Amino acid sequence: MVIERIQFSSRDEWLDLRKNDITASVVGALFGVHDYQTPFGLYALKTGLTAEDPEETDAMKRGRLLEPVAVQLLREQHPEWKITHNTGRGAAYLRDASVNLGATVDVFVECPVRGLGVVQVKSVEAGTFRRKWVDAETHETTPPLWIVLQTLTEAHLAGAAWGAVAPLVVSYGIDMPLIDIPIHQEMIKRIRGQVRNFWTMVEEDQEPDADFSKDAALIQRLYTQDDGSSVDLSGNRIVQILAEREKLKEVERAGASAEKARKTIDTEIINMLGNATTGRMSDGTEVTAKTTHRKGYEVKPSSYRSVKVKAGAVTAPADIDEF
Template sequence: MVRPVVSPGSEASTRPRPPLRLVKTQDLDRDQWLQVRKGGIGSSDAAAAVGLNPYQSQLELWMEKTGRAPPAPPRDESEDDLSPMYWGSLLEPIVAAHYSRRTGNRVRRINAVLQHPDYPWMRANIDREVMGAADVQLLECKTAGIQGAWLWRDGVPEYVQLQVQHQLAVTGKRAADVAVLLGGQELQVFRVERDEELIAQLIVLEREFWGFVEHDQQPPADGSESADRALRALYPRDAGTTLDLRQDLVMGAVFSDLVAVREVLATHTALEAQLKQSIQQRMGDASRAVFNGGEVSFKRSKDGSTLDTTRLAKEQPEIVRAYTVPKPGSRRFLVQI
């Protein structure tokens, strides 16, 4: 059960104190900025810190905060334009300007990393501050490409809501607008009101995550691709040793569950193949079959071409040697019973 961070009748619950200005951002270079980020949980980290970011796990965020993440490649303007973050930064002023034009609200940059007055690890970098509006104080600017626009069809995605609630917690403000540019041509504006109960839960869960960072203890893996990347980065090679876990009751139960789940998956995979083949057999050379509940297609892909590497190695071995590059191995997880 989540414990409230402040008692309902306390002064802090009714009159949040203003945030501290930790550091100005105008003169920070990239390395300094990354160092500041490592020192606390920023608003963009909030969802990952509580295990609700679809793109980053707690384990991968923990690697960043403890300095274990692989160093980011240096910025290259010729390659950055393939990154959503590049376009988000480039279009942020445009999104802010069109937000002001649509709503009439004036906005300005804060140019500082803000810190919660009570929780030093809780930090925020605000896109814009809304000036002179009684009903909203912060602006978060977002961009979503064609492939990511569906995330916004029901409003602000959960991980963005957590980011904004984190900002409201740090600043003590009452509401924020989220302006998102969808597909480069449609601007939508959503209002996010301060939620005291959610903020209390957020603080408890973020503090729990920051405990993992402070004690240099890994948070549990969550089964995501992000956690898989983190584990492969943490342990890229095996040492050739054997770990005896026969007396470890917890891991023994985990192994038993893994075996049972794999048996269920194998059964369902075989059943899926049989059902699919039954439909393929009935379709024959038809391209499409229609059912009351949906449809399937069974079409031949376009002819392609492939390189005959065996023949090339035999007839032109010097070319193969000249263009062969080493490929690092990866660890494989195999189960034997």
């Protein structure tokens, strides 16, 4: 196994290097555990059905701008480490051409005790960190599995003895725990096996099944325009999903009717209030209808009143209905 270390100096060069590889950041998709990518999405990307968006998303921009902050924190927390931030003109892309597997390590570390290591930096919104990283019962912090697989892949390609994830959590302050990721050689073998299987599917034109929830936007892009042709949809599956669709349409229609009826009641409430903001009932219940101003974008500016009910202390129902 020979690992290439290829230097790049621009985002365009980096994107070009990644084209023919499964990269560490999306390895989790091959196991069905990635938050943002799927096997079908990867297949579409690597077979040219779609192209990687060269535009920087808000999340990517946040990560790029906050990564130097995380590196500085690492240096402060571990002055004994020799830390190399893999960025700028000397940045390196690691590649194993034998399986078309690649990675861009965030931080290389030379630790006097543990030797060479890699650190994967993630900027995480505080609420997301609590929901996805912290166990509600044990309060233990564990990265999402796709990030664990990413770190393992990067450590493998870097020839590192250890790996860690550093989630930079920004709220009122800044917190960045360092989470050790054990190097599991059997898991690394599985990663390499899944990557080989994927490229075999590409060579043999075996398209993976789509996840019609996660892949919805991609499928819409792939089939934007109809061409006037007709196809045979004979089979049980179309009958099943059309029946399910009709049930969901009935729920939608019921929901629309309920919303229309609720708006009629809201209108009657507003008529009772007149221009008053609040109305109080004998049991202490308050009914408010404050004016909300909506800015104009594609549509003209408008205002509407949102009716809400706050139960009084006397009745104190278990559930509060919001209109």
